[in-house]
Structure formats: C-alpha cells, structure tokens
Amino acid sequence: DAKTTQPPSMDCAEGRAANLPCNHSTISGNEYVYWYRQIHSQGPQYIIHGLKNNETNEMASLIITEDRKSSTLILPHATLRDTAVYYCIVRVYSGGYQKVTFGIGTKLQVIP
Amino acid sequence: GAGVSQSPSNKVTEKGKDVELRCDPISGHTALYWYRQSLGQGLEFLIYFQGNSAPDKSGLPSDRFSAERTGGSVSTLTIQRTQQEDSAVYLCASSSPADREYYGYTFGSGTRLTVV
Numbered sequence: 001d002a003k004t005t006q007p008p009s010m011d012c013a014e015g016r017a018a019n020l021p022c023n024h025s026t027i028s029g030n031e032y033v034y035w036y037r038q039i040h041s042q043g044p045q046y047i048i049h050g051l052k053n054n055e056t057n058e059m060a061s062l063i064i065t066e067d068r069k070s071s072t073l074i075l076p077h078a079t080l081r082d083t084a085v086y087y088c089i090v091r092v093y094s095g096g097y098q099k100v101t102f103g104i105g106t107k108l109q110v111i112p
Numbered sequence: 113g114a115g116v117s118q119s120p121s122n123k124v125t126e127k128g129k130d131v132e133l134r135c136d137p138i139s140g141h142t143a144l145y146w147y148r149q150s151l152g153q154g155l156e157f158l159i160y161f162q163g164n165s166a167p168d169k170s171g172l173p174s175d176r177f178s179a180e181r182t183g184g185s186v187s188t189l190t191i192q193r194t195q196q197e198d199s200a201v202y203l204c205a206s207s208s209p210a211d212r213e214y215y216g217y218t219f220g221s222g223t224r225l226t227v228v
Contacts, residue, residue, distance in 0.1 A: 034216045043116070043203050043219030044155070087155075091216060100217075102147070102155035 003027070004088045009107040012082075018075040020106050022088030025069040030092055033064060035073045037084040038105070044087060047073065078110045114138070116220035118204050124226045125194055133189040133223045137206030144187050145207075145217065146179060150200045158202075161187060194227045201225070 005023045012018040024033060032051050036044040048055055048062045050071070055062040061074040075082055087105040117136040125131050137144050146158040157171040161181040172178070176194075181187040191198055201224050205217040 036217075036219075041222075041224075043205070043221050044217070046216060046218070049216060089216075101157055104154040 003090050003101070004103060006086070006088055006103060006106045008104060009109070011109050011111055012075075012078045014080060014110050014112050015077055018073075018078040018082065018108055018110070020073040020075075020086050020088075020108065021070065022073070023070045024088070024090050027068050027090050031090040032092070033062065033068075033071050034089050034091060035060070035062065036087045036089070036102075037082075038087065039081075039084045044102070047086075078108075080110050080112065082108065083110045084108060116204055116206050116218050118202075118220035118223050120223055121221065122224045122226075124228060127196060127227055128193055130190065130192045131194055131225065133191075133202050133225070135187045135189070135204030135206075135220060137185065137187070137204070138208075138218055139185075141206035141208045141218070142184065143207045144181060145205045146187070146189050147203045147205065148200045149203060149222075155203065158189070191225075194225075196227045199225055199227045 003026055032049050034049040035047040037047055038044040048057055048060050050062045050064050052064055052068055064071045085105040085107050087102050089100050089102055091100050116138055119134045123131055142163045144161045147155040148158055149155050159172055159179045160168040176192045179189045201222040203219055203222045205219045207217050
C-alpha cells in the first residue's frame with residue numbers, strides 16, 4: 001500500500017507557481033520525503049528530497065510541515081515542459097531495504 | 113554507462129511467447145528494482161535485488177514471471193507464456209545504500225511490452 005496520498009490531477013498556468021501537495025501521515029522518523037516526476041514515455045526522474053527542513057534546488061522547492069505529515073513540492077515558474085506525473089514517496093535515506101510503492105501520483109498539466 | 117540502461121526499448125510479442133527484458137544498473141549500485149506500469153496506472157513493484165541477499169519476489173504477479181541478477185550487476189526479467197494483460201512498460205531502477213546517496217532511485221527509460 002502506498003504510504004502517501006496525492007490529488008490525481010492539477011492544472012497550472014504557464015509562468016505561475018505549481019504547488020503539489022502530498023500527505024504522508026504515517027511517516028517514520030527515519031524516512032525522507034522524495035519527489036520524482038515522470039514525463040510521458042520516460043522513466044521517473046528524481047527532483048528533490050528532504051527530512052524535516054525545507055529544501056531548494058535548481059528544479060524545485062520542498063516544504064515539509066513541522067509535524068512532517070505532509071509536504072508541498074513547489075515549481076516556482078511552471079513551463080510547458082513541467083507537464084508530467086509527479087510522485088511523492090517516503091523511504092529511508094540509506095542502508096537497509098525498503099519496498100517502496102509509487103502511487104498514481106499527481107498529473108500536472110501546465111496550460112499556456 | 114552513466115545511467116540505468118534497459119533493452120529493448122520496445123518489444124512486440126505474440127501471446128504465449130516468452131520474453132526477456134534486460135536491465136544494466138549504474139555501476140556500483142548494489143540494489144536493483146523492477147517495476148511495471150500499465151497504461152494510466154502507477155508503478156507496481158515486482159522484484160528487488162540487494163547484493164547477494166535473496167531477492168524480494170513478493171511483487172511478481174504470477175509464476176510466469178521470474179528474474180535473475182548475474183554477478184550482482186545485469187538483471188533479466190523473464191515472462192513466460194505472455195498474456196495480453198502483461199502489456200505494460202517495465203521499468204528498472206537501481207540505488208546505492210551508501211551513506212552519501214542522495215537520489216533514492218535512478219530509473220531506466222523502460223521497456224514497452226506489447227502482447228498481441
């Protein structure tokens with residue numbers, strides 16, 4: 001069973017910020033939040049990850065609530081190329097093995 | 113190579129035939145995963161290999177599915193007596209349990225299997 005829940009779809013106007021929510025209310029203390037995206041016909045691509053602090057890289061920002069039960073991926077200026085399915089998963093950072101289930105994700109449609 | 117390589121990229125096969133899908137993980141990645149993605153669906157876990165440990169086969173949908181990983185590197189997913197419901201994109205991913213691994217999984221581009 002997926003340990004995260006996401007809305008199945010969202011629209012965003014080109015140039016505006018896209019805010020993609022994810023609920024992970026059963027997250028464990030040693031689990032990180034990872035975001036991936038899958039553009040049509042390609043394998044999922046890593047975007048960003050975090051534990052409890054907000055994170056930012058060249059692709060996106062990740063905001064994690066203080067209780068860590070939810071997070072938001074922010075694409076600050078969405079482009080048409082950001083149209084994709086976005087997956088939020090939780091997993092341990094390193095060591096050991098964890099069978100991770102990817103849910104159906106959020107299908108983000110960026111509109112011109 | 114720098115990424116996870118899968119072959120073939122596309123495979124069309126007749127119902128009842130066997131197929132083999134290949135995955136070449138990133139060099140040094142000891143963990144290898146196979147996922148399946150049917151049209152419009154999420155990623156379905158199939159099998160996981162970690163080093164020399166026994167693989168986790170709990171996601172394989174039937175005994176027609178099997179996978180091997182030779183020498184801790186290349187993996188082959190075999191589907192025997194293919195059925196139309198096996199049509200999907202089969203994705204391979206690898207990861208490293210090393211402490212400084214940041215990216216979780218690195219996925220290949222997948223093999224699109226069509227059973228006709």
